[in-house]
Amino acid sequence: MHVIDLRSDTVTHPTPEMREAMAHAVVGDDVYGEDPTVNRLEEMAATRLGKEAALFVVSGTMGNLASLLAHCGRGDEVIMGDRSHTFLHEQGGLAALGSIMPFVVPNQHDGTLLLGDIENAIRGADIHEPRTRLVSLENTQNACNGSPLTPAYVASVADLAHRYGLRVHVDGARIFNAAVALGTDVKALVAGVDSVTFCLSKGLAAPVGSMICGSGSFIGLARRARKVLGGGMRQAGILAAAGIVALETMVDRLADDHTRASNLARGLAALPGVSVGPVYTNIFYFSLDAACPLDGAAFADALRERGILLPNRGPRSFRVVTHCWIDDEDVERTLAAAVDVLGLA
Ligand code: TLP
Numbered sequence: 001m002h003v004i005d006l007r008s009d010t011v012t013h014p015t016p017e018m019r020e021a022m023a024h025a026v027v028g029d030d031v032y033g034e035d036p037t038v039n040r041l042e043e044m045a046a047t048r049l050g051k052e053a054a055l056f057v058v059s060g061t062m063g064n065l066a067s068l069l070a071h072c073g074r075g076d077e078v079i080m081g082d083r084s085h086t087f088l089h090e091q092g093g094l095a096a097l098g099s100i101m102p103f104v105v106p107n108q109h110d111g112t113l114l115l116g117d118i119e120n121a122i123r124g125a126d127i128h129e130p131r132t133r134l135v136s137l138e139n140t141q142n143a144c145n146g147s148p149l150t151p152a153y154v155a156s157v158a159d160l161a162h163r164y165g166l167r168v169h170v171d172g173a174r175i176f177n178a179a180v181a182l183g184t185d186v187k188a189l190v191a192g193v194d195s196v197t198f199c200l201s202k203g204l205a206a207p208v209g210s211m212i213c214g215s216g217s218f219i220g221l222a223r224r225a226r227k228v229l230g231g232g233m234r235q236a237g238i239l240a241a242a243g244i245v246a247l248e249t250m251v252d253r254l255a256d257d258h259t260r261a262s263n264l265a266r267g268l269a270a271l272p273g274v275s276v277g278p279v280y281t282n283i284f285y286f287s288l289d290a291a292c293p294l295d296g297a298a299f300a301d302a303l304r305e306r307g308i309l310l311p312n313r314g315p316r317s318f319r320v321v322t323h324c325w326i327d328d329e330d331v332e333r334t335l336a337a338a339v340d341v342l343g344l345a
Contacts, residue, residue, distance in 0.1 A: 001307040004330045009174075009257075009282060009323035012205040017249060018242035025241035029234050030056075031227070037237030041244050045211040048247060049196060050187035053219035055212045056240055058231050060085075060173045063197030063210040064136075065093045066229060067169050070221035071195070072133045074099035078169075079121045080136040081107035083143040086171055097229070101130055111141025112153055115160055122164050135161045138171040139189060140178045146283025148178035151188040158192030167194040173210070177203055177281040180254045194218065203254050203282060204246035205324055208239045250324070257282040257322040260331050264320060267335040271344060287317040293343065302341040308334055 005011045014022070028034035038056050045054035057063045064086050068078060078094065080087050082104040086094065094100040105117040113135075123129040135157060139149040154170070161168045170190055172178070175198045179186040190196045195214035200206035212222050226232060233239070262279045265286070269276040273292035277285040288299060296312030303310050313319050339345050 003307050003309060004334055005309045005325065006320050006322070006334070007309050007311065008321045009202040012203070012323050012325055014207045014242050015205060015245065015249070018206060018245045021241040021245050022238050025237040027235035027237035030236045031232040031234060035235060035237040035240070037244070038240040041240040041247075042211070044244060044247055045198075046213055048186065049190055049198070049213040051190070051196070051213040051215070053214065053216045055219050055222050055226060056233075056236060056243070057197075057210050057212060057226055058208065058233070059201075060171070060197060060199045060210045061090050061093065062226065062229060062231050063199075063212045064090060064169075064171050065097065066222045066225035066231070067195045067197060067212055067214075068094045068100055068134065068136070069098050069225035070218055071167050071169060072098065072100045075101065075130050076133040077101040077103050077123065077130040078134040078136050079103045079105060079113075079118055079132065081105065081111075081113050081138065081141070083107035083141065084136065084138045084171065085142055085173065086136055086138070088143065103132070107141060107144050109144060111138065111144035111147040111149055113137070113157070115156060118157065118160060122166070132164070132166055134167045134169055136169045136171060137193075138173075140174045140181075140281050140283070142173070142283060145277050145279070145285060146174070146177070146281040147278075148181045148280055149189070150182060151184055151191065154189055155192045162192075168192070169194065170196040172196045172198040174199070174202055174281065176251050177254050177258070180251070181258055181281045195222075200243040200246045203257060203323055204250040206239075206242040206246040209243050211243075253324065254282065257324065257326070260326055260328065261320065261322040263328075264322065264331045264334060267331070268338060271338060271342060273342060274338075282322045283319065285317060285319050287314070290316075292316070294341065299341060303337055306337040306340070308337055
């Protein structure tokens with residue numbers, strides 16, 4: 001049976017074109033800066049994001065951590081959202097490995113941080129207080145319904161931060177989803193910020209890797225941070241080759257993932273006992289009402305028996321992620337399975 005995997009866009013495998021490019025990649029030792037394929041991917045990423053330089057790293061987690069290590073010193077503070085991936089899902093690496101403090105402010109439903117909250121969180125010159133160095137945003141904001149932050153909002157945060165002498169980092173794991181959803185060039189989403197990471201291995205379907213983009217001097221520091229984290233890869237062009245194909249072929253089609261997420265959400269919302277959150281990109285959340293005869297675990301088990309992977313995240317709640325492996329037929333099959341499992345047939 002064909003399995004419909006709605007757990008994450010990280011489950012996508014490399015496309016045949018990526019495997020072909022990987023097999024024939026020209027490689028060298030990237031720690032010496034001698035891998036031509038990695039160098040090409042880094043140039044492409046920097047140009048695409050409108051930044052001076054870029055760095056290929058193993059994962060989004062490493063991209064965010066290396067960026068924070070490059071921006072901050074021991075005891076420095078980073079303002080970030082309480083629903084941000086860096087705060088919730090990266091093992092507190094900034095504190096564990098970087099002695100950097102998170103100062104969390106509430107993410108609003110649309111993923112934004114209120115400018116007033118950011119401004120109130122900025123420390124003064126008092127000797128008792130840590131130094132604020134950085135504001136970190138996430139775009140799209142995974143845990144806030146995959147919502148995209150607009151260019152105008154990002155620019156307003158950058159203006160505020162720069163006025164106080166702070167830097168701005170964007171965890172843009174899914175920044176191309178944001179750009180496609182907003183119909184804007186990705187450059188506009190990061191124009192005023194100092195660094196951005198984006199992932200090749202989520203909706204863009206490369207097997208491994210993320211990029212950090214920023215100024216030449218910042219990328220020099222991030223390169224040092226990557227090395228101390230054990231992320232200095234050697235003939236990494238094998239992986240970078242897939243990343244190049246990802247950037248060349250997988251960005252525009254993200255719109256299809258967004259349409260399918262909308263269609264699936266609309267179908268689920270029509271079922272009694274199911275409450276569905278807003279859909280902006282390829283991620284949405286839904287929950288089963290208390291009156292629903294099944295709890296989340298039983299619903300997930302029943303779907304799994306029908307070849308659909310969608311584990312519950314809370315007692316009755318779910319996250320759905322569409323990607324290039326989910327087609328229209330999979331959306332229909334998932335809806336039919338939900339109808340069946342909920343006894344609505
Ligand atoms: N997110 C994964 C899980 O870790 C939750 C997922 O399935 O969504 N930033 C954001 C916004 C992310 O969503 C993720 C991964 C990361 C960073 C980390 O990327 P990786 O997994 O490459 O370290």
